[in-house]
């Protein structure tokens with residue numbers, strides 16, 4: 001569907017973006033962050049409307065629509081090539097609950113209605129002030145009361161030493177001929193040239209010099225969209241909070257989940273700063289400096305309904321199910337989440353690990369479990385949340401049983417969307433996300449694993465290794481070991497055999513658990 005003539009307002013449209021799935025965009029992820037920050041979220045399992053602004057090629061959009069058949073999804077993008085690609089995925093995946101619109105943000109259909117969730121990823125930093133005003137107008141007018149909005153952006157101070165990289169790339173690219181891909185290629189070659197010859201900027205900013213190596217590994221289409229737009233800004237948290245505040249929205253929290261726990265984000269010597277203020281707007285600013293944050297995923301709410309106590313969640317928001325993230329987690333469990341290494345340990349976590357290692361449980365079921373009697377509900381809730389933040393527990397939209405220890409049967413893929421994605425994306429050189437209705441989110445497989453799953457589904461276990469190998473050869477995709485392509489046929493066969501075995505023993509039972517794969 002296309003609305004009246006759309007304007008990209010300085011955003012590049014001559015090169016399509018790259019497909020990517022971002023689990024932070026799942027309605028359940030937004031609702032969970034709201035709940036742990038004592039804001040009553042909208043229902044995230046069914047009966048909601050979800051709007052994605054600037055949905056690109058729509059891999060998050062369509063995967064989430066497939067994973068949440070009880071929600072209605074609308075995606076908007078100014079680039080008709082993007083929307084045409086999404087339309088193909090909607091048709092192939094038989095997604096009756098998703099619709100993509102070619103439009104700029106100013107031209108949304110007047111009757112588009114209101115949404116419980118609005119999300120924009122990779123957009124806010126890359127558009128003009130006018131387009132940001134259009135986005136804020138949509139936030140003001142189209143977010144339902146109690147609704148949640150997710151916005152990601154390049155943030156300060158993490159971008160401070162890298163800003164000139166964008167400046168150099170764009171200025172050089174403007175002097176070059178060709179499409180945006182050619183221009184960014186030329187600009188990158190120039191960047192490497194001056195870096196390798198020790199231009200003083202790079203010698204004075206060694207992290208910027210190292211950053212260039214990271215750029216060389218990125219998809220060139222990503223680089224074109226990241227660096228060649230006319231507008232590009234990195235914001236302080238307070239600037240974005242001010243803009244959304246002006247649109248009538250309040251800051252709720254952020255993703256990943258650990259960013260809501262300042263003690264997981266900053267070193268102990270800074271923690272006194274945080275103890276002396278309870279103003280979240282102030283702590284976020286401190287945190288970004290202590291952690292040198294370069295990218296933020298922030299959640300805002302319209303007319304948020306606040307809970308007086310974390311225990312109110314048991315009454316007001318009990319639709320999510322918690323479970324152990326993967327087999328084999330033991331305590332103490334230490335994780336470095338970027339700046340500090342934090343450790344989970346102690347009897348409460350031991351009991352939670354045992355309890356949630358079985359079938360998943362709602363928060364009310366966890367608190368009521370006989371194993372946890374005597375522990376105050378607020379302590380149990382905080383421990384579950386900290387466990388999610390540290391990656392030992394995960395969320396689901398509906399009950400999950402533990403993964404089977406082995407899966408010997410034939411493989412069936414109940415979702416038409418997942419079947420279509422496997423056909424189009426396996427061995428495409430990038431990760432493949434499959435939709436799970438049980439979690440309301442997507443789950444990412446490496447592209448070789450996706451090819452193994454596809455072959456298992458198409459032809460069963462007989463001759464699996466040979467079939468995967470001939471697909472590899474047919475697509476020209478090499479298999480790598482220690483970063484180098486393996487050319488020896490025998491070595492390649494051994495690696496593919498090992499990959500098939502590992503997929504069947506480790507990944508397949510998890511996919512069964514998530515309902516992505518069922519037995520035939």
Ligand SMILES: C[S@@+](CC[C@H](N)C(=O)[O-])C[C@H]1O[C@@H](n2cnc3c(N)ncnc32)[C@H](O)[C@@H]1O
Pocket residue numbers: 007008009011017018019020053054055056057058076077078079082103104105106120121122123127131225
């Ligand atoms: C960097 S991409 C991000 C795509 C997607 N959200 C993702 O993360 O994969 C930004 C997207 O915003 C779209 N966009 C930029 N300005 C727009 C505008 N004024 N109206 C509608 N879409 C716009 C672009 O076409 C592009 O697809």
